[in-house]
Amino acid sequence: MATNINRDNGVVELVNPPKFEYGQKVRAKKYVRNDGTFPGREVGDIIVSKGDVGYVTSIGTFLQQFYIYGIDFYELGYRVGMRGKELDLIDEEVSIDEAIKVIKEQAHG
Structure with missing residues (x-):
């Protein structure tokens, strides 16, 4: 059985600059x-x-379509790759x- 990958209806984020920059503080939505x-x-x-x-x-890409942001959740002690739509900016400064x-x-x- 084939797995259906959600591609967000063809939206290509990479035509625009990344939503976030290195060092910015973010919150999981x-x-x-x-x-x-x-x-x-475990899965x-x-x-x-x-x-x-x-x-x-870090800022990377996935499927030549999405930005993936490496987020260091310092209080948890690890990094997780997340999409921009999963994050809110806390402090731009x-x-x-x-x-x-x-x-x-x-x-x-």
Whole structure:
């Protein structure tokens, strides 16, 4: 049986610049479950809860259609790839240096 991939009715985000930039602080708009790509957790486990806060640490693409933002959820201790529609910007004035400082502090416990 073929799996149907939701392609958002042909919307191609890549014709526009990314919605978010490196270092920006964002909040998850919804719960995110493991689709099998998150190591150490069962498929279907909730890995990000609505309201969790993190920083954009990478920007990639998927299916030559969507931006995927690597979000460091520093309080959770891991990064998750998310779509722009799953995120809200918290503070546009967060500098990259400030984001790096928070991430480093979290890494050193």
